[in-house]
Amino acid sequence: MRVTRSAAVGVGFYGNRETNDGVHQLIYSLDNANHTFSGIDELVSGNTQKMKVDLEQHLARLSEIFATRGEYTQTLKLMQQMSGNIIVQLSGLPVWREVTMQLTELSEQTGYVEHYRWLSYLLLFVLDLVICLVTCLALAKRSKCLLALMLCCGMVTLLLSWASLAADTAAAVGTSDFCMAPDTFILNTTQGQISTEVIRYYLHCSQSTSSPFQQALTTFQRSLTTMQIQVMGLLQFSVPLFPTAEKDLLGIQLLLNASETSLHQLMAMLDCRGLHKDYLDAVTGICFDGIEGLLFLGLFSLLAALAFSTLICAGPQAWKHFVTRDRDYDDIDDNDPFNPQARRIAAHNPSQGQLHSFCSYSSGLGSQSSLQPHSQTISNAPVSEYMNQAMLFGGNPRYENVPLIGRGSPPPTYSPSMRATYMSVTDEHQMHYEFPS
Incomplete structure (x- = not known):
């Protein structure tokens, strides 16, 4: 044209x-x-x-x-x-x-x-x-x-x-x-x-x-x-x-x-x-x-x-192409750091863009109030247990932000640096959100 x-x-x-x-x-x-x-x-x-x-x-x-x-x-x-x-x-x-x-x-x-x-x-x-x-x-x-x-x-x-x-x-x-x-x-x-x-x-x-x-x-x-x-x-x-x-x-x-x-x-x-x-x-x-x-x-x-x-x-x-591209992001969590829309929101809202955890606060709060993680730092549970837990909470293994039941460590697919980050964020959550028994 x-x-x-x-x-x-x-x-x-x-x-x-x-x-x-x-x-x-x-x-x-x-x-x-x-x-x-x-x-x-x-x-x-x-x-x-x-x-x-x-x-x-x-x-x-x-x-x-x-x-x-x-x-x-x-x-x-x-x-x-x-x-x-x-x-x-x-x-x-x-x-x-x-x-x-x-x-x-x-x-x-x-x-x-x-x-x-x-x-x-x-x-x-x-x-x-x-x-x-x-x-x-x-x-x-x-x-x-x-x-x-x-x-x-x-x-x-x-x-x-x-x-x-x-x-x-x-x-x-x-x-x-x-x-x-x-x-x-x-x-x-x-x-x-x-x-x-x-x-x-x-x-x-x-x-x-x-x-x-x-x-x-x-x-x-x-x-x-x-x-x-x-x-x-x-x-x-x-x-x-x-x-x-x-x-x-x-x-x-x-x-x-x-x-x-x-x-x-x-x-x-x-x-x-x-x-x-x-x-x-x-x-x-x-x-x-x-x-x-x-x-x-x-x-x-x-x-x-x-x-x-x-x-x-x-x-x-x-x-129509604009509408279709917008609908492609409707089924993705807004707090997912790999979501393009979340990146755009973080660019306009720096206070929310500085969160560097791999799990959502809402899911973390709900899981920690009912389930306390074990004290061990690294678990060698088989991969099948991780897949079963993932299927239980989302039906899709890509929902990795759902907390793992009975486990305090990230899935074995994460790198050592990601494990360390995950453990530090978990400890920080336990300190801020610990309720009296």
Whole structure:
């Protein structure tokens, strides 16, 4: 059972590590995708704000300055038209705000569930080890109360193991269904929020697949290039005639340069390679490390359930063995110095443990009050007389603590040192328990 428990704990820790790695990889991929989508929305909203507000303010002031020059006014109208084109192209890009909120919520829920799942399995591992060690201690100490307590704890842990096995199996089955067709699941989930063409572009990301943002980004870049050329022409020809227009023209030039930088960042973020890599990492974390960890956790739960079932079945047998061993000492005299229970009692009661006689006081007192031993020290009576006396008082020759009738010496089977001890104890009893006639 200890081998099974150790194997179960090892499998459980390995599965827990695999599940943690898969979930952490999923959370990392979700955070990266969330950061990318948030960056796209910020760039789109920032460029739209620049074109609608900042550029319009500069163009309005320049229109007042160039009111007397029709060719400059036509240039400003062309720039206003280009900024309108940029706004239209930016508004055609998908808005990832709802997707970002869903990814943020999914990442937080996944981290929350994973934290408590890891903590619960860790506590279950510790509980299994504690019950195993305390059960071994109860068997070594032959403690019935401790064994009964561990049997109750084992029953509770058995139920927890079966519940864990059911949860792991359900999670593994659900995850396997997702891993059979993850693209279809994501398409169905994002339906109505993002166009199918955009989702397929990120899911497959092949060289043959054209980017759905290519036209919008190309128009954005051409419009910026046209506006920059017009601003450079105005700076070259209109500033000598209208010096007050230089400040606004330089402001427009800085704005267009910042928009061009944002355009390059937007093109990099909208490229499918980064998001597709995050998607593959998330699917790998779920469908490989995640499912493998769930299977190992299920195996751990199964082994733990079998181990605790064995413990609960073997507990009553150990209990019966305790009772049988206790009954083996019921027919032995408590004052017998060779009785293990008497040794344990003597260890707790030193006053009684220091008696070193080979016969009990009760039997000695009763025999000496009625029968006085002879004065001879050593008797050479045949062995048959000793056996007859032993059979008379106990029916079993091993009751050697029964006093011998008509004899003052120990049986001939004792050694000389034991005879001397027996005679000294007999004399001491006669001195203390002598009654007047």
